[in-house]
Amino acid sequence: MSQWRELHEGWTLQVVGEADGVPPEVADAAVPATVPGCVHTDLLAADLIPDPYLDRVEYDLAWIGRADWRYANSFDWTPDGSDRVDLVCDGLDTVASVELNGEVVATTQNMHRSYRFDVGGRLREGRNELVVTFASAQRYAEQLRDELGDLPGPNSATPEPFNFIRKMACNFGWDWGPVLVTAGIWKSIRLHSWSGARLARVRPVVEVDLGEGRDVATAGRVRVLADVEYAKAAPADADGDVSGDVKSGLTLTASVSGSQAEVAVPAGATSAEVELSVESPRLWWPHGHGEQPLYDLAVELSDGSEGGLDSWSRRVGFRQVELDTEPDDTADDEAGSAFTIVVNGVPVFARGANWIPDDCFPTRVDADRYRARLQQARDAHIDLLRVWGGGLYEQDTFYDAADELGILVWQDFLFACAAYPEESPIAEEVEAEARENVARLMPHPSLVLWNGNNENIWAWFDWGWQPRVGDRTWGEGYYLDVLPRVVGETDPSRPYWPGSPYSGTMGRHPNIDEHGCKHVWDVWNQVDYSVYRDYVPRFVAEFGWQGPPAWSTLTRAVHDEPLAADSPGVLSHQKATDGNAKLARGLAPHFPEPGNVEDWHWSTQLNQARALTVGIEHYRSHRGRCMGTVVWQINDCWPVTSWAAVDGDARPKPLWYALRKVYDPRLVTVQPRPEGLTAVLVNEGLPGGAATGVPAGGVWQTNLAVERRTFTGEVLGHWSTSVSVDPASTTSVRVPVDVATTTDPSREYLLVVAGDRRTTWFFAADKDLAYPAPEWDLEVSADGPVTRVTVSARTLVRDLALFADRLDPAAGVDDMLVTLLPGESHTFEITGLTRQVDVAEVGGRPVLRCANDTVTPAK
Structure with missing residues (x-):
């Protein structure tokens, strides 16, 4: 039986060699080090550096990334009679030299993979010294760039050559992140004692026969593919004889949901396969489509002795996933082809968001923090997260939470916004990390798509790369050969797509409407957000x-x-090129120029929410042709002005509340179409019928009422009709011209009600509306940990927001962006207050804000 021993205690950290800018107090210090951890967090814990996230401190700490660092530890060892002892390093960040008792065990250069070294002959009874020295990742990348020749990619926002090292690219800075180049033992480091043989890698391939049932498959299968490593000697020789040192008579046993099977491992064989059958397993679904049952899969390698040799266990889910890219039913290529994620035979409209590392220092993100952030995503009706290619293959606990919460995961391979060399030593590292991480993550049913890269194929077409690259490599071989081959050989149960954006072939432009997946960035960078409707x-x-x-x-x-x-300081926390200028350009068509920083803060937050609402409502209104929206982005890694819905301190921005509304399974929206204003009802219910076995039902039957009103409440036009919306579909109804045509666009709007859903349509931008000065009555009451604030409107109040953090930084609120008609009330629930508040404190700016007060005097 194997034994594991963590080596996480007793580490010290100190700088080695010479580096510009190292303060004397750091140069002379041996700092207690936390493992797993990194240099920055250790120096911060020792009070040797200020918080890198504050003010402009980031720039003062640039020396950390250009210095070399040494982690040292000593531990006692007593031989335990095992055939072999390995030093297992689950994550070294990044350019490391590992020494045991003064002897170099190995060198590494990849943050994204693990390493295992046989150290049995180097361990000594009694005290042992373990040292891991990290060379500067920045200097290593620069050196390799100089050796291989520069390649395009880094720009003014990300000037570092991150494409020449296998490390979290956004450590080198991004248009939302600081330059904080880390080093350290960022995952577990352990000793593994074992004898005979061990399970080197286990890959469960889960397959299901859907049959006619809705939630239960006819049958499920798990093919367990196990790689075996032996403690001694080699496999069979040319005559088929096996060395006596090689363990023989091994058995591989697997069990799941009451089903068990075993196979004999041929003597000396380095792999084995065992197949399990499960009768009528319950299907795993993304949330909103069904439940998320998970099954314990256990695998054991045994030689017949008590306790066995090695074991492995994970949770799996039974579900089928496909990526539908079939051409439309026409010979005309311009008509396009699908890009639809299909789960258990059901096409899913992905209501998604992009995910970036949740902290610049990943070891600060534990299982609870992952769970909290993914719960925020689910609470906003997000059912897909795309793990972006400039970050990480996240920890297993991220995917565990996605499995449990029913959130689909689109996983990028780690290439982003740059040309990557395909020469040694990068090429070998890329394939090794891909094979390891595909095998590591494939048990998770939430994982539904592997994607080759972020924006690199697009860049090859549009960013001026081709004349700069010439006949050199730039990454195409990874995306079109290496990675699809690795996925096909390692994880044949999941689809692979070469890039995002990508249209399905290098013979077409990668970022077009008709094929594949698209990125829409001209809107933020160049034009008004109404242009989302052009695509x-x-x-x-x-x-x-x-x-x-x-x-x-x-x-x-x-x-x-x-x-x-x-x-x-504010500008140092705005990393986008001309970011504030783009905020101002995007604000100008919609709101007056803010008069102070608090008005700027509210107007730009509101404008962010409006922009994404316009885009998502438009794309969802074309459900069927468009089958997914993945907004940039759900989270932040530090406090920053960015595209995130949840900021770096985990506080939801107004955008988060807007996403919760616009991603609701049932949506009513008004869309300007060539034929006139049109009410579109979207129903994300599941389709029924014999093809899927889904029982009939889920139809949205409702009365649709449209009124044209004045801001004072006078009804100028009214129309209603009965509407039926099938599951997983939309229904569009043109609003009659007499109701849809305004006589005074500055003082009128449409109120659209469909059952318990409603929306509004205003005929002019906020800055051109004659909003009334907002008036309301307030009631504040406390009920245990909840404080309720009831706002009773005496005027039209558009997009009312209550900022609980202005009362108490620890407080949060349940709702935001609520539009009230004269005479209507809404109760906000505040949690987390550490003191009582009253009406006078809550009653106006900066706690209560609305769209009205962007154009009317302060109340």
Whole structure:
């Protein structure tokens, strides 16, 4: 039986060699080190550096990434009689030399993979010294760039050559992240004692026969593919004889849901396969489509002795996943082809968001933090997260949470926004990390798609790469050969797509509406967000609009006096090229120029929410042709003005509340179509019929009522009709001209009600509307941990928001962006307050804001 021993205690950290800018107090210090961890967090814990997330501290700490660092530890060892002892390093960040008792065991250069070294002959009874020295990742990348020749990619926002090292690219800075180049033992480091043989890798391939049932498959199968490593000697020789040192008579046993099977492992064989059959397993579904049953799969390698040799266990789910890219039913290529994720035979409209690393220092993201962030995603009706290619293959606990919450995961391989060399030593590292991580993640039913890269194929076409690259490699071989081969050989149960965006062939432009997945970035970078309506893509994998973080997040991180949208600290937490200028350009068509920093903060946050609402409602209104929207982005890694819906301190921005509304399974929206204003009802219910075995039902039968009203409440036009919306479909109804035509666009709007859903349509931009000064009555009451604030409107109040963090940084609120008609009321529930509040404190700016007050005087 194998034994594991963690080596996480007793580490010290110190800088080695010479590096510019190292403070004397750091140069002379041996700092207690936390493992897993990194240099920055250890120096921070030792009070040797200020918080890198505050003000402009990031720039003062650039020396950390250019220095070399040494982790040292000593431990006692007593021989335990095992055939072999390995040092297992689950994650070394990144360019490491590992020494045991003064002897170099190995060198590494990849953050994204694990390493295992046989150290049995180097261990000594008694005290042992273990040292891991990390060379500067920045200097290593620069050196390899100089050796192989520069390649395009890094720009003014990300100037570092991150494409020449297998490390989290956004550590080198991004248009939402700081340059904080880490080093350290970022995952577990352990000793593994074992004898005979071990399970080197286990790959469960899960397959189902859907049959006619809705939630239960006719049959399920798990093919367990196991790789075996032996402690001694080699496999059989040319005559078929096996060395006596090689363990023989091994058995591989697997069990799941009451089913068990075993096979004999031929003597010396390095792999074995065992297949399990499960009768009528319950199907795993994304949330909103069904439940998420998980089954314990256990695998054991045994030689007949008590306790066995090695074991492996994971949870799996029974579900089928496909990527439908079939051409439309026409010979005309311009008509396009599908890009639809199909789960258990059901096409899914992906209501998604992109995911970036949740912290610049990944070891600070534990299972609870993953769970909290994914719960925020699910609470906003998000059912797909795309793990972006400039970050990480996340920890297993991320995917565990996705499995349990029913959130689909689109996983990028780790290539983003740059040309990558395909020469040694990068090429070998790419294949090794891909094979390891595909095998590691494939048990998770939430994982539904492998994607080759982020924007690199698009860049080859549109970013001026071709003349710069010439006949050199740039990554195409990874995306079109290496990675699909690795997925096909390792994880044949899941689809692979070469890139995002990508149209299905290098013979077509990669970022078009008609084929594949598309990124829409001209809107944020160049034009108004109404231009989202000019596109009808098959699937939108990236689009977004910026907004600042919550006020408490911003003011915790930035201490400028006076604070302003363009004060130094605020600008240092705005990483996008011309980001503030783009915020101002995007604001100008819709809102007056803000008069102070608090108005700027509210207007730009509201504009962010409006922009994504316009885009998502438009794309969802074309459900069937467009089958997914993946907004950029759900989360942040630090306090920053960015595209995120949840900021770096985990506070939801107004955008998060907007996503919760616009991603609701049932949506009513008004869309300007060539034939006139049109009400579109979207129903994300499951389709029925014999083909899927889904029982009839889920039809949205409702009365649709449209009124043209004045801001004072006078009804100028009314129309209603009965509407039926089939599951997984839309119904469009043109609003009659007499109701849809305004006589005074500055004082009228449409109120559209469909059952318990409603929306509004305003005929002019906010800055051109004659909003009434907002008036309301307030009631505040406390009930245990919940404080309720009831707002009773005396005027039209559009997009009312209550900022609980302005009362208490620890507080949050259940709702935001609520539009009230005169005479209507809404109750907000605040949690997390550490004190009582009253009406006077809650009653106006900065706690209560609305669209009205962007154009009317302060109340």
